[in-house]
Amino acid sequence: MAETSKSLQAKEKRGPLSVAEQIDQGPTFTPDVDIFETDGNILVVADMPGVTPENIDIDLRENTLTLSGKVSSPEGPDEVDILREYETGTYFRQFTLSEMIDQPHIDAKMTDGVLRLTLPKVKPVEPRKVKVKAE
Amino acid sequence: MIIKNSLDNLSRWRWDDTFEELERMRQEIERLYQYPAMKLFRGRSSGVFPAINITEENDIYYLRAELPGIKADDLGLSIANNTVTIEGERKSDPEDENTKYHRRERDAGRFSRKITLPAQIDESKADAKCSNGILTIVLPKAESAKPKKIAITAV
Numbered sequence: 671m672a673e674t675s676k677s678l679q680a681k682e683k684r685g686p687l688s689v690a691e692q693i694d695q696g697p698t699f700t701p702d703v704d705i706f707e708t709d710g711n712i713l714v715v716a717d718m719p720g721v722t723p724e725n726i727d728i729d730l731r732e733n734t735l736t737l738s739g740k741v742s743s744p745e746g747p748d749e750v751d752i753l754r755e756y757e758t759g760t761y762f763r764q765f766t767l768s769e770m771i772d773q774p775h776i777d778a779k780m781t782d783g784v785l786r787l788t789l790p791k792v793k794p795v796e797p798r799k800v801k802v803k804a805e
Numbered sequence: 806m807i808i809k810n811s812l813d814n815l816s817r818w819r820w821d822d823t824f825e826e827l828e829r830m831r832q833e834i835e836r837l838y839q840y841p842a843m844k845l846f847r848g849r850s851s852g853v854f855p856a857i858n859i860t861e862e863n864d865i866y867y868l869r870a871e872l873p874g875i876k877a878d879d880l881g882l883s884i885a886n887n888t889v890t891i892e893g894e895r896k897s898d899p900e901d902e903n904t905k906y907h908r909r910e911r912d913a914g915r916f917s918r919k920i921t922l923p924a925q926i927d928e929s930k931a932d933a934k935c936s937n938g939i940l941t942i943v944l945p946k947a948e949s950a951k952p953k954k955i956a957i958t959a960v
Contacts, residue, residue, distance in 0.1 A: 678895060678914040680854040702910035709903055717911055719871035719938035744939065749860035749867060752923065756856040756871060783873035783938015 683756060687763075697759035701737070701785075712771065712789040718761045719783035720744070726785060728778055735765045737785065854916040855891070855940075864951050866922055866944040873938035874911075880935065882942070884928045889942065892917035924950035 684700040704715040714735075718726070721739030729736040741758040767773070772790040779786045855870040868889060872880070880893040897913035925947035932943040 676914040678854040678912055678916040680852050680856055681912075702912075704898065704909050704911045705907040706898075706909075707905045707907065712907075715898065715911065717873040717938070719873040722937050744869060744941065745858075745860055745867070746862060749862045751858070752861050752866070753857060753859040753920075755858060780937075781874075782876060782935070783871070 680755075697757050698762050699759055700763055701739075701761045703763065710791055712791065714765070714785075714787040714789065716761075716763065716785045716787075717783065718780075718785055720758055721761060721780070721783060721785070723780040726778075726780055728776075728787070730767075730773060730776065733767045735767050735787075736762075737764070737787075738762045739785070853918050855918065857918070857920060859920070859922070864946045866924075866926070866946065868920065868922075868942040868944060870940045871938060872935070872940050875935075875938070877935045880940065882933055884926060884931055884944070887922045887925050888919055889922065889926075889944070890917070890919045891940070926950075 684702075686698045687700055701716040701718050703717075704713075706713050706715075716737060718737075718739045718741075720741035725741070726737070726739040729738075739761045741760070743758055767789065770791055772792045775790045777788040777790075779788075855872055858869045860867045860869075870891065872893075872895070875893055875895050879896070880891065883890045892915075894915045895913050897911075922944065926944045927947045930945040934941055
């Protein structure tokens with residue numbers, strides 16, 4: 671395992687993907703996400719450091735899944751900057767879900783600043799034969 | 806003929822216009838920087854993971870780093886003199902052959918970073934905690950680094 675792991679590179683936080691995404695005062699960031707599919711589920715994993723489970727807002731309407739999380743500045747009022755390499759603000763990202771998702775059963779978990787959404791796939795409807803009774 | 810024409814153009818060149826144009830461009834760029842999104846580019850990233858913010862409050866330095874998905878157990882922290890070393894590994898999700906990736910933006914891998922603070926630190930009083938993917942290290946300054954009041958005696 672140790673040999674295969676590469677060294678991590680720092681990357682700048684990404685700003686909003688479009689200007690229309692600006693929803694709040696202050697900087698908005700696009701969280702990094704992994705989207706992968708297993709047999710029964712689609713998983714969305716998003717890095718949102720600093721977002722507490724209470725501050726995350728997951729909204730699902732008309733097949734649009736909206737993730738937003740606000741990070742309030744952790745610095746105290748009397749702290750003076752010495753080095754600043756990152757800013758804090760609001761994380762925002764939207765996805766369009768297909769009808770294949772069992773929307774009422776979406777599950778969300780937040781641990782160590784990582785949001786993990788489980789989107790269960792709808793089981794294919796089994797064809798049903800309707801028997802016609804002869805009377 | 807061509808040369809003559811261009812020379813004529815040159816003599817007709819109005820320097821006032823040029824500077825006006827440059828001034829207009831400068832203002833335009835400044836205006837762009839007013840956008841919150843543009844402000845992000847002002848941050849000076851060192852290119853080393855993780856990105857770090859350091860603040861100072863009286864006799865304490867606060868060092869913060871965003872480390873989403875990294876458990877406290879996977880982090881190594883050491884302090885020697887006034888240098889803090891953060892190292893660890895961010896693990897990727899375990900996957901099997903049934904996993905199909907649609908998007909992979911989250912990186913995994915090892916990292917190590919050394920940061921030297923502007924003053925000596927009292928290592929014994931340093932404290933670190935990890936919550937919601939943010940590492941916060943509290944580093945009190947050493948006694949020798951604290952400002953001292955010197956009494957002035959009137960002679």
